[in-house]
Amino acid sequence: MAASKLMQEIHSIGDRLLLKLQRLPQAEPVEILAFSVLVVFTATVVLLLLIACGFCCCQYCWPRRRGRRTQVGPMTPP
Template identity: 95%
Template sequence: MAASDLVQELHSIGDRLLLKLQRLPQAEPVEILAFSVLVVFTATVVLLLLIACGFCCCQYCCPRRRGRRTQVGPMTPL
């Protein structure tokens, strides 16, 4: 039952967003600016989330290659 409520909620949010987009050409400049700021902020968050997930996945898929270690001894005076 919770899944159907979630689907209905997402559908209503999508409908409100579509309605807002349809009314955007007749909106005031302040409304257009506020909507643009929200869209840019949301896109930035999603992009940063994708970059973070991609970095984590890539780091686990491609482990760091470790070179051969050499023992460093004390230097002899000249």
């Protein structure tokens, strides 16, 4: 029941987005600018998510650099 309502809502949002895209060439400059800002914001969020997921997944692929550990002894007087 809830899944069908969710699919209907997604379909409704897709239809409204398609209608906006079809009317975009005749839109006013303010509407074009607002739509462009939304598209850039959405693309930025998706890109940052991809970078974050890629970093988390590949973090374990690279060997970690460990510094040399040397035993430090007491200094002898000159």
